[in-house]
Amino acid sequence: MADVEFHDREIMNDVPLEGDITVPGLKTQYEDQEISTLDEPVRETIMRDVKAVGTKFWHVLYPKQSSSLLKEWDLWGPLILCVFLAMMLQGSTEELNKMRDGGPQFAEVFVIYWVGAVIVTLNIKLLGGNISFFQSICVLGYCVCPLAISLIICRIILIASQTTALFVVRFIIVVIAFGWSTFASTAFLTDCHPPNRKALAIYPIFLFYFVISWLIISHTHS
Amino acid sequence: IFPWKLVSAAAFLVPERGQDKIDIVINETFGEVESSNLIGKEQTDKSDNDIPHDNYTENSNDVQTHTFTKFPPTAEDEDEETDKSEQFFDVETRQVLYRIGGSMLPLPRSNYLKSHIRPNPDLYGPFWICTTLVFTTAIAGNLANYLQSAGIDYQWKYDFHKVTFAATAIFSYWWLVPTAIFGVLWWRGNQAGYTFLEILCVYGYSLAIYIPVSILWVIQFNWFQWLLVAVGAVMSGLVLVFVFWPAVREEDKKIAWSIIVVIFLLHLALAVGFKAKWCVHCKFF
Numbered sequence: 001m002a003d004v005e006f007h008d009r010e011i012m013n014d015v016p017l018e019g020d021i022t023v024p025g026l027k028t029q030y031e032d033q034e035i036s037t038l039d040e041p042v043r044e045t046i047m048r049d050v051k052a053v054g055t056k057f058w059h060v061l062y063p064k065q066s067s068s069l070l071k072e073w074d075l076w077g078p079l080i081l082c083v084f085l086a087m088m089l090q091g092s093t094e095e096l097n098k099m100r101d102g103g104p105q106f107a108e109v110f111v112i113y114w115v116g117a118v119i120v121t122l123n124i125k126l127l128g129g130n131i132s133f134f135q136s137i138c139v140l141g142y143c144v145c146p147l148a149i150s151l152i153i154c155r156i157i158l159i160a161s162q163t164t165a166l167f168v169v170r171f172i173i174v175v176i177a178f179g180w181s182t183f184a185s186t187a188f189l190t191d192c193h194p195p196n197r198k199a200l201a202i203y204p205i206f207l208f209y210f211v212i213s214w215l216i217i218s219h220t221h222s
Numbered sequence: 223i224f225p226w227k228l229v230s231a232a233a234f235l236v237p238e239r240g241q242d243k244i245d246i247v248i249n250e251t252f253g254e255v256e257s258s259n260l261i262g263k264e265q266t267d268k269s270d271n272d273i274p275h276d277n278y279t280e281n282s283n284d285v286q287t288h289t290f291t292k293f294p295p296t297a298e299d300e301d302e303e304t305d306k307s308e309q310f311f312d313v314e315t316r317q318v319l320y321r322i323g324g325s326m327l328p329l330p331r332s333n334y335l336k337s338h339i340r341p342n343p344d345l346y347g348p349f350w351i352c353t354t355l356v357f358t359t360a361i362a363g364n365l366a367n368y369l370q371s372a373g374i375d376y377q378w379k380y381d382f383h384k385v386t387f388a389a390t391a392i393f394s395y396w397w398l399v400p401t402a403i404f405g406v407l408w409w410r411g412n413q414a415g416y417t418f419l420e421i422l423c424v425y426g427y428s429l430a431i432y433i434p435v436s437i438l439w440v441i442q443f444n445w446f447q448w449l450l451v452a453v454g455a456v457m458s459g460l461v462l463v464f465v466f467w468p469a470v471r472e473e474d475k476k477i478a479w480s481i482i483v484v485i486f487l488l489h490l491a492l493a494v495g496f497k498a499k500w501c502v503h504c505k506f507f
Contacts, residue, residue: 126311127346199315204350211357218364 053077060142060184070135070188078141081148082113085212088151089219112211117141120204127201129192136189140205143185144212150177151216158220171217178213182206246288310345310419318347325427328460335416335424335465343419348426352392355429358436359392359496360384369442388496392429395492399485400425406481407469414469424465428458432493439497451497455490462489 053076086109121136129136154170185205193201277289324338363384400421407416435454439447462485470478 123311123346123350126308128308128311196314196316200313200318200346204353207350207354207357214357214361 049074049076053080056142057145060145070131070139073132073135073138075134075138075141078113078117078138078144081141081144082110084148085113085144085151085215086110088155089215109215112215113141113144116208116211120208123204124189124192124201127197128194129189129201131189131192136192139185139188140208143181143188144209146177146180146184147174147209147212147216150174151219154216154219162220174213174217177216178209181209185209243289243291246290247285309342312342313344313346318344321347321427322351322430325424325461326431326457328457328464330464333465333468334461335420339420339423339427343417343423345419345423345426348396348423348429351426351430351433352396355433355436356385356389356392358433359388362436362439363388363496363499365440366442369440387499391492391495395488396426396429397422399488403466403481403485410473410477412469412473416469424462428462428489429492431458435493436496447497451493455493459486459489462486 052072052074056074056077086106089109090106117137117140120140121133124131124136125133150173153173157166157170157173160166182202182205186202189201189205190198275291277291279287279289321338324334400418404416404418404421407414431454435450438450441447463482466485467478467482470481473481
């Protein structure tokens with residue numbers, strides 16, 4: 001039977017009771033990063049987030065590496081894209097007075113975007129996909145980026161006077177962007193679905209980007 | 223052939239989901255086969271509650287039949303209770319496609335609900351069919367306006383609020399009519415055994431035919447568009463009629479016929495309503 005030893009209180013305070021489970025060699029670097037985020041200038045904090053958002057946009061446009069978008073999700077990118085889309089697509093107020101303006105209002109685009117993303121995410125989860133809620137919204141939101149670029153291009157084309165040929169050009173650009181968005185998002189989300197339900201999970205994503213594409217192609221205000 | 227040979231090939235009986243008995247028929251004479259060799263009772267720590275109940279019979283030709291019931295709960299049973307809402311989405315791709323196909327082809331002898339929907343009615347198909355229909359009818363309505371006014375140098379102002387109108391109409395139809403039918407059947411004490419979820423599911427899938435109909439509305443011939451409406455409504459309306467006729471057959475003749483006629487007319491009214499609302503040149507609306 002071992003004897004029970006009693007320690008003095010001061011000694012107990014010196015005994016380290018917590019620490020990190022890290023490789024000893026990297027320990028000092030990790031500790032430095034941990035401490036310094038409080039003291040760093042605001043610009044650095046902002047730039048780090050901006051860089052993260054920018055990297056994600058890059059990965060959407062060139063969907064080779066499928067894991068980084070999912071590992072650290074953030075909703076900045078989707079918010080930026082949504083606000084941009086809503087501002088560009090809303091009907092203008094002066095024409096509201098002249099004729100019945102049928103374009104979506106800012107709030108309607110907002111609602112379609114976020115409610116659409118939530119419904120598609122719920123669908124993925126109900127079909128048994130193993131991805132977290134916000135990761136899925138993050139992926140769906142970021143993959144609208146090609147469509148936003150096509151909106152910019154269409155707006156530029158709309159500056160010229162419209163002919164059927166220009167309409168066809170706009171149509172083709174939006175179709176390409178739609179295909180790019182759908183392909184990118186299925187590339188990111190492909191591992192999460194059970195194999196016999198892949199088409200069931202991908203179809204709502206297709207419908208979501210189709211609706212956004214329709215909003216873009218039918219936007220003819222200049 | 224000795225009893226020990228059977229023991230070495232003993233199976234551990236685990237029932238499939240929803241299966242509550244397993245029959246083992248042994249028709250050679252091994253002498254008496256102990257049920258313990260069939261259910262793997264080597265683990266000595268099993269209590270009596272864990273052992274399936276063996277009902278053993280032997281007929282004159284030395285054929286033994288062991289019927290095992292009362293299996294202990296397995297790990298699979300626990301998974302079933304984790305997410306109740308997932309049961310509404312428990313379908314596979316080919317099942318959904320099969321159900322959509324069946325909703326468009328009325329066959330007089332078969333009941334769509336019994337052959338396609340049971341045993342697992344789902345909400346995935348109906349919900350996404352309705353959503354798709356909302357957008358295809360809204361887009362078709364906008365395209366119709368544009369194409370009909372194209373000759374007048376009309377700057378296309380699309381009406382986004384068609385989407386909200388279409389969504390309200392379609393989702394109301396999808397939920398309110400099944401509620402009414404279920405209410406009527408329940409009020410009459412109907413014994414057909416159609417659950418609310420099954421009726422909801424059938425109605426959702428019956429709207430599937432209107433999706434290609436609304437896409438084909440792009441073709442700008444008025445008679446062709448009305449023909450599409452008629453064909454679509456009749457085909458899927460008949461599927462609905464064949465589903466509900468066996469249920470109301472035992473009712474009073476007048477009530478049965480009025481229910482069937484109302485179901486068919488409402489289905490037709492939905493398509494006619496959309497066509498009429500977005501038909502710029504219609505003379506009678």
